[in-house]
Structure formats: C-alpha cells, structure tokens
Amino acid sequence: MSSANLVTIPRGRYLLDLESQLRTFADPPERLVLRCEEPDPARTPGWEQVLGPALVLRTTGATLSDPGLREALYFAVRELGTKELVVLLHSCCSHLSPGSGPDQEVREKGLPFMDRVYARMARAQGRLQAARNQVRTAIHTLADDPLLEQVDTVGLVQIVESGVMVAYDPERDAFEAVL
Numbered sequence: 001m002s003s004a005n006l007v008t009i010p011r012g013r014y015l016l017d018l019e020s021q022l023r024t025f026a027d028p029p030e031r032l033v034l035r036c037e038e039p040d041p042a043r044t045p046g047w048e049q050v051l052g053p054a055l056v057l058r059t060t061g062a063t064l065s066d067p068g069l070r071e072a073l074y075f076a077v078r079e080l081g082t083k084e085l086v087v088l089l090h091s092c093c094s095h096l097s098p099g100s101g102p103d104q105e106v107r108e109k110g111l112p113f114m115d116r117v118y119a120r121m122a123r124a125q126g127r128l129q130a131a132r133n134q135v136r137t138a139i140h141t142l143a144d145d146p147l148l149e150q151v152d153t154v155g156l157v158q159i160v161e162s163g164v165m166v167a168y169d170p171e172r173d174a175f176e177a178v179l
C-alpha cells in the first residue's frame with residue numbers, strides 16, 4: 001500500500017470520546033447522538049429508552065463546529081458503521097439563548113408580578129425557538145455534507161418545561177411531537 005492510501009486519523013477530543021465509549025459495547029451501535037454537554041435537567045423525556053443504544057458525543061449547544069467533531073462523525077460512519085445521526089437539543093440550553101442570562105433575571109426582578117410571569121414565558125419561548133433553529137440548521141448542514149450522504153439524520157428538541165420531545169421534519173420544515 002502506498003502512503004497516499006494511508007488514512008490519518010486526527011486524535012482530537014471527540015475521537016477519544018468515541019474510543020472510550022466503544023469499550024462499553026460488544027458491537028458499536030448504528031446510532032450516534034450529538035447533544036449538548038450541559039447536564040440533563042430534571043423532567044426530561046427518557047430519550048435513551050426511546051432511541052436505544054447509541055454512541056454519544058456532547059458539544060456546547062450540540063453544535064457541529066467544534067474542532068475535531070466532524071472528523072469524529074466521519075470516522076464513526078466510515079469505521080464504526082454509524083447509520084443514523086441524531087441531533088438532540090434541550091429547550092433550556094444556556095448556550096443558545098441571548099437575553100436569558102442572569103442580567104435579564106435581575107432586570108425582571110423590579111417588574112410587577114404579572115410582568116415577571118410574562119417575561120419568564122417570553123424567555124422560555126425564546127429558548128425553545130433557539131433550540132429549534134439550532135436543530136434545523138444542524139440537520140441541513142449534515143444533509144449538505146457529501147461525506148455523510150449515506151447517513152440518516154434525526155433532529156430532536158427536548159422541551160424541558162413540558163416533558164415533550166419534538167422532531168424536525170425537513171420536508172415540511174416543521175416540528176412535531178414524538179414523545
């Protein structure tokens with residue numbers, strides 16, 4: 001074999017993550033879940049039970065742009081037999097919602113009670129919208145990647161406030177409840 005045929009695998013964080021997870025499986029699962037690295041909030045749907053065994057990679061806000069992540073996805077598809085990529089976001093993601101941080105909460109403290117309620121509802125709505133936008137963008141980005149064209153993609157948002165999970169349908173460009 002000539003050296004031109006050798007594949008160099010970058011040893012980034014996400015490949016090390018995959019390697020460490022592979023030790024827990026006799027056969028690599030065909031599903032890989034990309035999700036946020038924030039801890040699971042209480043009252044979230046049990047996505048593990050619904051999806052079954054999966055490799056899991058966690059990035060800030062489940063973004064695809066972290067260095068080394070794309071290489072890890074290619075490696076999973078090429079070498080581990082990954083057939084489905086799931087992008088899973090949560091509606092309370094602090095990485096995706098400008099104007100929902102501590103400053104905003106301090107400003108709201110001075111408001112009358114009902115105004116505070118409305119402000120909180122608007123904040124939850126903004127976070128959910130940001131999570132949906134992020135999932136939509138990720139699914140279209142994956143679909144545009146020629147190295148991933150054999151792979152099925154699924155976009156999910158956990159709506160933490162209600163315990164509902166919604167899935168993105170690229171053909172209708174809409175979300176519908178799945179859980």
Ligand SMILES: [Zn+2]
Nearest residue numbers: 036038093094
């Ligand atoms: Zn998050």
